[in-house]
Amino acid sequence: MDSILTLQNIEKVYGTKIKTQVIFDLNLRFDPGSFNSIIGQSGSGKSTLLNIMGTLDRPTSGKVLIEGQDTGKLKKNDLAKLRNEAIGFVFQFHYLLPEFTTLENILMPQWAKNKKLEPEILKRAEELIEVVGLEKVKNNLATDMSGGQQQRAAIARALMNRPRILLADEPTGNLDSETSDSIYRLLKEINKEFQSTFIVITHDKKIAERTDRIIELKDGRVYTDLSQK
Amino acid sequence: MKFPLKIAWRFLKSGKGQTLLILAGIAIGISVQVFIGLLIQGLQTSLVDSTIGNSAQVTIESQENNGEIFDYQEKEDRIRDQVQGVEELSPTLTLPAFISLEEEAESALIRGFEFEKAEGIYGFQDKITEGSLPKDSGEVLVGIGLAENLGLEIGDSLEVFNFDGDRGDVTITGFFDIGVTNLNESWIVSELATAQGIFQRENSITAIEIQVAEVFDADIIGEEIQALLDEDVKVTNWKDANQDLLSGLQGQDISSIMIQIFVVVAVVLGISSVLAISVLQRSKQIGILKAMGVNDRSASLIFLFQGLILGSLGGLIGIALGLALSYSFMFFATNPDGSPVVEIVINYNFIALSFVIAVVASTLAALIPAKKSSKLQPIEVIRNG
Numbered sequence: 032m033d034s035i036l037t038l039q040n041i042e043k044v045y046g047t048k049i050k051t052q053v054i055f056d057l058n059l060r061f062d063p064g065s066f067n068s069i070i071g072q073s074g075s076g077k078s079t080l081l082n083i084m085g086t087l088d089r090p091t092s093g094k095v096l097i098e099g100q101d102t103g104k105l106k107k108n109d110l111a112k113l114r115n116e117a118i119g120f121v122f123q124f125h126y127l128l129p130e131f132t133t134l135e136n137i138l139m140p141q142w143a144k145n146k147k148l149e150p151e152i153l154k155r156a157e158e159l160i161e162v163v164g165l166e167k168v169k170n171n172l173a174t175d176m177s178g179g180q181q182q183r184a185a186i187a188r189a190l191m192n193r194p195r196i197l198l199a200d201e202p203t204g205n206l207d208s209e210t211s212d213s214i215y216r217l218l219k220e221i222n223k224e225f226q227s228t229f230i231v232i233t234h235d236k237k238i239a240e241r242t243d244r245i246i247e248l249k250d251g252r253v254y255t256d257l258s259q260k
Numbered sequence: 261m262k263f264p265l266k267i268a269w270r271f272l273k274s275g276k277g278q279t280l281l282i283l284a285g286i287a288i289g290i291s292v293q294v295f296i297g298l299l300i301q302g303l304q305t306s307l308v309d310s311t312i313g314n315s316a317q318v319t320i321e322s323q324e325n326n327g328e329i330f331d332y333q334e335k336e337d338r339i340r341d342q343v344q345g346v347e348e349l350s351p352t353l354t355l356p357a358f359i360s361l362e363e364e365a366e367s368a369l370i371r372g373f374e375f376e377k378a379e380g381i382y383g384f385q386d387k388i389t390e391g392s393l394p395k396d397s398g399e400v401l402v403g404i405g406l407a408e409n410l411g412l413e414i415g416d417s418l419e420v421f422n423f424d425g426d427r428g429d430v431t432i433t434g435f436f437d438i439g440v441t442n443l444n445e446s447w448i449v450s451e452l453a454t455a456q457g458i459f460q461r462e463n464s465i466t467a468i469e470i471q472v473a474e475v476f477d478a479d480i481i482g483e484e485i486q487a488l489l490d491e492d493v494k495v496t497n498w499k500d501a502n503q504d505l506l507s508g509l510q511g512q513d514i515s516s517i518m519i520q521i522f523v524v525v526a527v528v529l530g531i532s533s534v535l536a537i538s539v540l541q542r543s544k545q546i547g548i549l550k551a552m553g554v555n556d557r558s559a560s561l562i563f564l565f566q567g568l569i570l571g572s573l574g575g576l577i578g579i580a581l582g583l584a585l586s587y588s589f590m591f592f593a594t595n596p597d598g599s600p601v602v603e604i605v606i607n608y609n610f611i612a613l614s615f616v617i618a619v620v621a622s623t624l625a626a627l628i629p630a631k632k633s634s635k636l637q638p639i640e641v642i643r644n645g
Contacts, residue, residue, distance in 0.1 A: 087551055087639045108555045115553020122642060126548040130274035143554045145263045
């Protein structure tokens with residue numbers, strides 16, 4: 032099977048005078064539709080790696096291939112387009128725009144395309160709201176929701192453009208265990224239903240154990256890589 | 261285009277306090293600009309009007325003093341046909357004379373007009389204080405000052421003469437007040453034919469007086485007429501005779517423009533700094549929008565549109581305020597007779613220009629914040645929370 036996301040010899044060094052290398056010669060491939068987790072202690076390079084995979088950050092050296100395309104060769108605008116169409120992000124913080132309602136926030140990735148919204152797009156947004164269970168608060172401003180609801184809205188937003196890859200950085204880091212459990216169940220369901228590739232960073236081993244593959248990072252290198260299908 | 265506009269509008273709406281503050285800043289700035297501009301224009305118009313409104317702005321005379329101009333009808337027709345911007349044309353025979361009194365003589369200026377043509381320049385009809393316009397030959401209007409000095413009354417007969425031996429008898433039909441004391445004390449006004457009769461110049465006049473549509477073009481029109489007639493005539497205009505007034509007006513113009521420029525600069529700085537802060541406040545939102553695939557251009561347009569919206573709204577409110585200020589100034593700042601100190605004329609072109617300045621300046625002010633927004637990297641926001 033062709034991999035949807037390939038990392039080749041990725042290195043990342045921060046700083047110019049005092050250099051701190053966070054990722055060392057890292058190679059990974061991800062299969063389409065797989066549910067992957069990345070674990071590791073803080074400072075192990077998880078978030079940096081995720082940002083590099085999502086083209087938000089550029090590696091100091093090495094290649095990131097998304098669907099076979101070398102992202103290092105893309106211009107900024109093309110990268111933006113690629114992110115819009117192929118990648119969904121969920122961060123530890125929801126980053127919803129407080130000036131907009133839940134529904135509008137979820138539609139945001141479509142708006143960003145700067146095209147007229149077709150009726151089926153609206154229908155899709157409504158469906159996503161149902162999937163994440165936010166029907167009652169869909170017209171609330173993003174600030175008028177609980178933390179769990181905000182994170183669900185962020186997930187629905189990440190899925191709006193049917194991304195082939197969903198990258199999540201501790202999506203439940205700020206939530207209580209019950210809510211975080213329901214969010215993971217939701218992610219798992221969505222993964223099955225939409226056949227997107229999920230890459231989730233977590234520090235919770237119990238959650239990681241429920242995924243198809245656990246990659247453990249240690250000091251910027253892959254420490255263990257376990258598939259458990 | 262629609263997306264950045266939508267975001268811009270929502271950002272402005274959600275930051276109501278900030279938006280209102282900045283709108284107030286633009287509106288006040290533009291209102292001052294509009295008010296000062298209109299006030300100075302009104303001041304200049306009334307100044308120019310009172311100086312030259314009721315006199316010739318371009319005068320065609322013979323090269324020699326009090327020399328004769330013949331074929332004046334034909335000259336008038338040529339000017340009317342070939343020179344643009346001429347509003348009123350009036351031939352006049354104007355010569356000094358004396359009024360003979362019992363023991364002495366009083367000097368006066370006899371001015372013969374074709375009243376229909378002269379009306380457009382001098383408006384005698386409205387300036388008659390007593391009596392009526394001369395109808396028949398031999399009838400005259402006398403300046404109110406002259407009449408008072410000599411104790412004249414309507415119906416009185418006067419004998420006028422000069423040292424060339426010309427003389428005539430005229431009858432007073434009325435008095436006029438044209439607002440300038442030394443003219444009121446010296447002018448005797450009659451039909452052209454009456455004056456021509458007295459001075460035995462049946463076929464000639466001494467000057468053609470002209471008013472033009474654009475008073476400040478008087479010199480250009482004067483030159484055109486000079487070139488057209490190209491004869492033994494001398495064309496003068498009010499600008500040559502009123503250099504002091506002109507430089508005064510120019511000084512006013514410059515100071516008015518300076519004030520307007522500084523007001524606009526202050527407005528621009530205000531918008532720019534508020535929007536720059538707004539970029540910082542919204543850096544999270546911009547970062548996540550970029551992560552979602554919003555490109556740099558759209559991210560900068562969000563702030564340019566904010567400038568555009570603020571400029572348009574602020575400009576409109578400012579113009580309304582400026583007009584209100586102007587009207588209330590006219591209403592409250594009045595002369596003892598109730599007429600406004602300065603008659604403000606609403607100059608639509610100037611107002612449209614003010615609006616354009618507000619919009620352009622606000623959009624320019626948004627350039628730096630827009631640039632900042634464009635340069636913001638999503639990773640900076642996401643890494644730092």
